[in-house]
Amino acid sequence: MTVTTDSVRSALEQDTIESHLNPVGSFDVADHPVPTGREEIWRFSPLKRLKGLHADAPFDRSTTSCTWNTPEGVRIEGVSGDEARSLRGISGLVPNTRFAARVLAEVPASLVVDVPADLEVAEPIVISLDGKDASTTEAGHVAMRFGAHSKAVVVINHEGSSAMAAVVEIVVGDGADVTVVSIQDWADDAVHLAHHQARVGRDATYKHAAVSFGGDVVRMDANVTYDGPGGSAELLGLYFADAGQHIEHRLFADHNAPHTKSNVVYKGALQGEGAHTVWIGNVLIRKVAEGIETYEENRNLVLTDGCRADSVPNLEIETGEIEGAGHASATARFDDEQLFYLQSRGVSEKEAQRLVVHGFFNDLIRQVGVPSIEDRLLTTVEAELAKNVLQDLAAFGRES
Amino acid sequence: MSKLVITDLHVTVDTEDGPKEILKGVTLTINDGETHAIMGPNGSGKSTLAYSIAGHPKYTITGGTVTLDGQDVLSLSVDERARAGLFLAMQYPVEVPGVSVSNFLRTAKTALDGEAPKLRTWVKDVNAALEQLNLDPSFGTRSVNEGFSGGEKKRHEIAQLELLDPKVAVLDETDSGLDIDALKVVSEGVNRFRAREGKGVLLITHYTRILRYIEPDFVHVFVDGKVAESGGKELAEQLEANGYDKYVKANA
Numbered sequence: 001m002t003v004t005t006d007s008v009r010s011a012l013e014q015d016t017i018e019s020h021l022n023p024v025g026s027f028d029v030a031d032h033p034v035p036t037g038r039e040e041i042w043r044f045s046p047l048k049r050l051k052g053l054h055a056d057a058p059f060d061r062s063t064t065s066c067t068w069n070t071p072e073g074v075r076i077e078g079v080s081g082d083e084a085r086s087l088r089g090i091s092g093l094v095p096n097t098r099f100a101a102r103v104l105a106e107v108p109a110s111l112v113v114d115v116p117a118d119l120e121v122a123e124p125i126v127i128s129l130d131g132k133d134a135s136t137t138e139a140g141h142v143a144m145r146f147g148a149h150s151k152a153v154v155v156i157n158h159e160g161s162s163a164m165a166a167v168v169e170i171v172v173g174d175g176a177d178v179t180v181v182s183i184q185d186w187a188d189d190a191v192h193l194a195h196h197q198a199r200v201g202r203d204a205t206y207k208h209a210a211v212s213f214g215g216d217v218v219r220m221d222a223n224v225t226y227d228g229p230g231g232s233a234e235l236l237g238l239y240f241a242d243a244g245q246h247i248e249h250r251l252f253a254d255h256n257a258p259h260t261k262s263n264v265v266y267k268g269a270l271q272g273e274g275a276h277t278v279w280i281g282n283v284l285i286r287k288v289a290e291g292i293e294t295y296e297e298n299r300n301l302v303l304t305d306g307c308r309a310d311s312v313p314n315l316e317i318e319t320g321e322i323e324g325a326g327h328a329s330a331t332a333r334f335d336d337e338q339l340f341y342l343q344s345r346g347v348s349e350k351e352a353q354r355l356v357v358h359g360f361f362n363d364l365i366r367q368v369g370v371p372s373i374e375d376r377l378l379t380t381v382e383a384e385l386a387k388n389v390l391q392d393l394a395a396f397g398r399e400s
Numbered sequence: 401m402s403k404l405v406i407t408d409l410h411v412t413v414d415t416e417d418g419p420k421e422i423l424k425g426v427t428l429t430i431n432d433g434e435t436h437a438i439m440g441p442n443g444s445g446k447s448t449l450a451y452s453i454a455g456h457p458k459y460t461i462t463g464g465t466v467t468l469d470g471q472d473v474l475s476l477s478v479d480e481r482a483r484a485g486l487f488l489a490m491q492y493p494v495e496v497p498g499v500s501v502s503n504f505l506r507t508a509k510t511a512l513d514g515e516a517p518k519l520r521t522w523v524k525d526v527n528a529a530l531e532q533l534n535l536d537p538s539f540g541t542r543s544v545n546e547g548f549s550g551g552e553k554k555r556h557e558i559a560q561l562e563l564l565d566p567k568v569a570v571l572d573e574t575d576s577g578l579d580i581d582a583l584k585v586v587s588e589g590v591n592r593f594r595a596r597e598g599k600g601v602l603l604i605t606h607y608t609r610i611l612r613y614i615e616p617d618f619v620h621v622f623v624d625g626k627v628a629e630s631g632g633k634e635l636a637e638q639l640e641a642n643g644y645d646k647y648v649k650a651n652a
Contacts, residue, residue, distance in 0.1 A: 337494045338494050341493065341496065343479040343482070344454050344455075344481075344488050344490075345482055345508035345511070345512075346482035347479055347508055349477070351511065356496065356499070359499035360498055
């Protein structure tokens, strides 16, 4: 390749072009004023219900227990002091929110997950967080490092009552194959502000799956950048919002290297008065990112009146030299024709609705690709449906 | 026993200009074991008749009755009609993503019988039904109608007909869009169903072609929302030769 003025310029510009949707961050908490709700990145979030986690809630006391299994060859432990400090920002994260900056600056300890190079971990690493009290606020930092050509699945499981700000940093080594699943199966009073940031190595495969069922407010940013060409990221999400719940998922695939891929699929269902879901899918294709491929999709199924689903795909393209870029967003009620078809085969209306919702989520659950949690996710979908769609069935006895 | 009686059926559909009458007094009786063909030009209301019998919410019944073995069909919900013994093979079967054919068939059979089918015989029955319609056994794992070719959709409808075993089947243009081989396979499926004791068939079609493979007992010419003429299968031969012109002109 000959060096032209253009290519030099684009190389220089790579670090200077900023996305207006994703303002340049800072580690300094003072650079992040307390959000007012008017900011682009906060305008959908119910700040009053965040228990101050977005502002200055104390991070000093934890009531949430944290347990995990340790497959052979893997290191998982809580660290503090210099080691904890050295882990802040390892994913390339430069905070663009006050809560993320505060977590990095103020939380004294980190949970570190180290999977050495070339190790293929057969069983999923399961980190269980179980909250006891949502009236105290707390924060946590998790750092995961997956060595080159390693292969592992990590499931972070959130249950119980908690008001938590969390930053999870993930470094996927070259050629590694990593799946991180985060399940938000909180109790009704939980508040969860989370930022997951991953740096995907050269030719590595990264899959992130966010599954949000419980909690009063769950807001998660799941971001990806690349540490070389050939990396591939799949960002999956499944959520089910009930009456009064706010579930917000924000994605950012920052294509900062050539020949990288991102594929985003988020599906949600909403039921009950005041159920609110937000999906923001941001993709930035930087000038240097030639030959990339990206697709993002969000589908929402509105099961009852009184729900609100916001769905905003954003695509910023700095180069036209790409393989493909696209997005899709759809929010709809039950399809009458689908229900009619199923009912015309003798299936009751409620059972038909149940089938359609299962079908809606089935493919996605299979895509998550972690067999040990597939059944649980299907069961949870069933339990969510039982709260509303199937309540008539429960009341009147099973229809034949 | 299976006797479907349609008496003076009037049906409207909502349009931007208010309700429009599509069926204008349809009277038709399908006795035990009989096959009736309904033939008519496009827009004559043939499909409306099929969907109205099945209970599609788009159509409003403004007059008349439909009974199956004496039971008032029109007061039943869509699924209750199916459980009473009605089956509609649709012209455009609907995709249900993420729901596998085998799950769908088992759920439908369970709903119709009030109990789950015995696993061993059921799997055998499903595989046999699929095979007879030239559908690969792997078909069962595919999502209902999703990505099916036109022919696969129609063959899947007839596989359901054989497995769900209703009293009366309404086939809405099952022949449309099929090549001759697929038409034969589908017709054989319908004929196997007809060979069972006392099954009624209402076969709606635009073309006479399918009647070479499924021989009707009666043929009705359907024009402008009602039966314009009824006869034996010779009526189909006249239509083949002369088309619908005579009826459409008389009507105009």
